[in-house]
Amino acid sequence: MIGASRVQQPEGCCAVSSERVRVSSMILTDDEFKLFSQLIYNESGISIKEAKREFLQVRLQKRLQAHRLVSYYRYYKLVSDKNQGQRELLDLVDSLTINETSFFRNRPQMDVFADMVIPELIRRKSALKRLRIWSAGCSRGHEPYSIAMTILKRLGDADSWDVKVLASDISLRVLELAQRGSYTELEVENVHPGYRDSFFKKVDNQFQVIPRLRKLIVFDYHNLKHENGLSGLDAIFCRNVMIYFDREEQQRLINKFHASLAEGGYLFLGHTETLQGLSDKFRFIYHNKGAVYQKTG
Ligand SMILES: C[S@@+](CC[C@H](N)C(=O)[O-])C[C@H]1O[C@@H](n2cnc3c(N)ncnc32)[C@H](O)[C@@H]1O
Known part of the structure; x- marks a missing residue:
């Protein structure tokens, strides 16, 4: 009963x-x-x-x-x-923390990275053959993996280059997921099929990034409020992170990014974020709806 x-x-x-x-x-x-x-x-x-x-x-x-x-x-x-x-x-x-992210987020900007920035870096760094990119506020890894996939596809002889993508976040929870590199079918939906076939292996209904891609990325905890000790970087991606900071904190962050970038290095921000009023030491590049800043001074 x-x-x-x-x-x-x-x-x-x-x-x-x-x-x-x-x-x-x-x-x-x-x-x-x-x-x-x-x-x-x-x-x-x-x-x-x-x-x-x-x-x-x-x-x-x-x-x-x-x-x-x-x-x-x-x-x-x-x-x-x-x-x-x-x-x-x-x-x-x-x-x-708000961890919303996706592969190849802001496609026009990722196209600028693929079609303008990487070719320019390849030319400029052809003697040294070394690339250093930072994904600051990398969330669950979609951004650094997208960066690494783009680099591998664009560098003809990737094995002869020394490439590292540093990926950091303040959230240990998302860093753990990022390091695992395992994504659902829905998540990899906007990865180009050619990239998906090259860089993921299907394991039990999940898409697992392959070791060749994984090994380009160094995941680490880093709080952007603190000093980062990095210098000579070729590009920094800090997208959809600054929106959570107030003006003073944004200013401090941009100064730190400026110091960490090599001369001519690139800064990628989220599509609602801008350097206007924060720094005049960058050149604004806009191409086919994709935007990036390049360090000038
Ligand atoms: C909305 S996600 C953006 C992820 C990715 N950059 C993108 O555009 O898809 C913002 C990320 O910034 C991280 N974040 C927020 N404050 C931070 C801080 N002070 N230091 C480092 N990461 C921070 C959050 O944990 C979160 O994963």
């Missing part, structure tokens, strides 16, 4: 679920919102505006539940503790 017997609840189960209900109805006060948004900005450069308050609240509630806490302030004390809170702060920032 339905309802006649009750399944024994595991110990502590009801307390946990009532805690969950309580936490999910907790409203973030103005002071708490300010405390957390400042903490996140200081750590990552990510600027959380008033319009994103509910987004922050929901993500915080998940972290509170993970720690079985029922007070934002108690969680703030935990996460802002310089010794004990570092790992949790990484997880909190990670949970606030």
Whole structure:
């Protein structure tokens, strides 16, 4: 008979679920919102505006539940503790990142990379035969793999070149997925069939990047708020990342990118991002709806 017997609840189960209900109805006060948004900005450069308050609240509630806490302030004390809170702060920032991405995102720009930038770099670097590209804010790997596929297709004798694509992100969660290099059929849909056949192997309904492609890429954790120590780069892709930063943080980032690029190096930004008002040390190149900046000064 339905309802006649009750399944024994595991110990502590009801307390946990009532805690969950309580936490999910907790409203973030103005002071708490300010405390957390400042903490996140200081750590990552990510600027959380008033319009994103509910987004922050929901993500915080998940972290509170993970720690079985029922007070934002108690969680703030935990996460802002310089010794004990570092790992949790990484997880909190990670949970606030937006990781939307796709292969060959912004196709006209990727065409500029393939048809203008790589041929120019091949000419300029034919003696050294060395290319260094950085995908800064690489998310789940679609961007660095797209860069590497394009390079391999364009370099006639790729094996005689020393090519490295550095791919970094602040989210350990997405870096792990990127390193795995395994994608669904839907994800590889906008990879040109010729590229898909050359660079992926189908394994159990997933598309796995082949070792030849994988080995060009070095994945690493890097917070763009910090110094990067890189120099002499031929190109930096930092697309759809700067939009989450405020003006001052964008300015600092562009200065760092400028220092990291070689003379004549290229900077690829997202299609809503611009250097206007941030730097006059780059030349704007626009070709067939694709845009890129080249370091001049
Ligand atoms: C919307 S995704 C863009 C991915 C890829 N560049 C593209 O255009 O498809 C933004 C990425 O930037 C990363 N990110 C945000 N703030 C960062 C920071 N301070 N340092 C490094 N990466 C950051 C996020 O984790 C996320 O994976």
